[in-house]
Amino acid sequence: MTSLLKILENEQATVALGQQIAQWIVPPLTLYLTGDLGAGKTTFSRGVIQSLGHQGAVKSPTYTLVEPYEFNDMDVYHFDLYRLADPEELEYMGIRDYFTDRSVCLVEWPDNGHGLLPEADIHLHLRYNESQRQIELQALSPAGQAILDNIK
Template identity: 60%
Template structure:
């Protein structure tokens, strides 16, 4: 485990802006696990991340599809939402390992549901409630994750 980064986010707009800032700090492929209760802002943050890399369209939650791919100029971004995953083995059937490459960023909501199949994260990101605001905490787990946190 490496450094911990913590910041308060006043609203959804700041959450999107932080996601954009986070994507700008990712110069190499990263895997980010997104932790937090329902409605904590995981998908909102992911929208900012993907738009920060140049995506102009909608960013929707992949709750029913498990993964939404985004082909961008320099990266592929894969947004996973494993909330409805019945068994981690389902990830093997969808070829989960192919998504984690040297040209992709992977953001995974509800990663504990894919435990044992998912690769370890570079960053564990947690969104929690603080009254009307949110608190975001990022824990770097690898050298790649530490480089991202140092740029923030």
């Protein structure tokens, strides 16, 4: 599997990358988003979710852990595990029920759910690069590789 490195000049470029990836999404798909606070994980997720058809705001599910978005042909779940104290909490919320054949799951801070989450198809690492952001997209499955091949 390969990886792709991109420079994101501003918030609009981060949203645009999410929109570009959304064009190629076919469920089931799991994306892990890692990076420091403020690196652009939720901004990227907003680009994906709005491009798939959501009309309203996309907020970080920091306190709710998950925000669901239902579409005709797929369910999108946006997770933010930043405040997760123990991965076992995911068992109580029925984490396995979210990862179905019609699900697209965007998981921020996936390391906090280690051992209870399925493997990612794409792992996105966001980093600060002076006033810009740098994103590394790493394909971890054939589905993830197909998306990377389409956005190069």
